[in-house]
Amino acid sequence: MLRKLLTGIVFSAGAALASNVALADGFTLKDKPKIAMLDFGPKNDGGWGQSFDEARQKMEAALGQKIMFVESIPEDASAIDPVVERFISRGANIIIGTAFGYSDAFKALAAKHPDVAFLNGSGTTNASNLESFYGRTYESQYLCGMAAASVSKTGKLGFVAANPFGVVNWTINAYELGARKINPNATLTVVYTGAWNDPVKERAAAMALIDHGADVIGQHVDTPTPQVVAQERGVYGTGHHRDLSEFAPKATVCSSVWVWDKFLVPEIKKIEAGNWKPSPYGAFIEMKDGGTDISPLGAAVPEDKKKLILAERDAILHGKQIYAGPLSDRDGKLRVPAGQVLSDADLWKMDWFVTGVITQK
Incomplete structure (x- = not known):
């Protein structure tokens, strides 16, 4: 989702987030956990919002309790505050948000309700x-x-992206690095739509990429439109947020999917255990801890390539770093020296591209 995200994302600055964090004593609930969730989008949006709703259902089964839930809460304190206050009045002591734009409201609410635990997806x-x-x-x-x-038969890949922010650019670069693991000559042409959720612009971008020779369309936007276009045009695609083969079963060969429950269930159990100490910089979740994963690979992916992809997945689960040096950008500038790994701060502010990425001028 990350709608307005990252006009100077605070995660990257790190220390700026620590000023309001007291780590001397951990947080402990006074009563048994009672959870509530606010979803930024509709629970059936096919993307970000639905990924949280699906996680909520899995969490209910894993934690043995119903989670109070409300959808389509905009990123405005005047909408957020009354909903949270109502949940708390009904006994909720763990509140889960799902939006960057909830960040300031949640900070104020956490200060107002020091006995309540707050978690916020894509917050700062x-x-x-x-x-x-x-x-x-x-x-x-x-x-x-x-x-x-x-x-891909041509090695020409296309990518429909929302905005040239660090969290989008790092997916673009990683996508190309992965592609070159298979085909060292693969290129990735990127079109930014300027919006997280604009099916009209996404359709136009996907069509243009295919018209210029791309035979696979990747994406970091909120709707399944690029996958739908890929199927209409007889090419392949890879999705984002959820398994988008639901919308384009013939086209979508892989999707980057959120697995929020794999992080939230253990985190809530930590809160329940007491002496919970949130990271002063937020939780930046690796695949092994339940950040993202991939959907089952499509039938079009050759079996030998499936084995390679799953081997790389296993390597990531065991610590493989995508942005390990030596790594230079497409202009030849060394970005990560040999023996080093790109820092989290540099990840968040990524404004450069690896060899093979072609962006708009």
């Missing part, structure tokens, strides 16, 4: 009872890039 604020979290999507998009190159 943290406190002794508030933790924002987001996944390292470049890990799963790297694998999607491998799948894309595995089914």
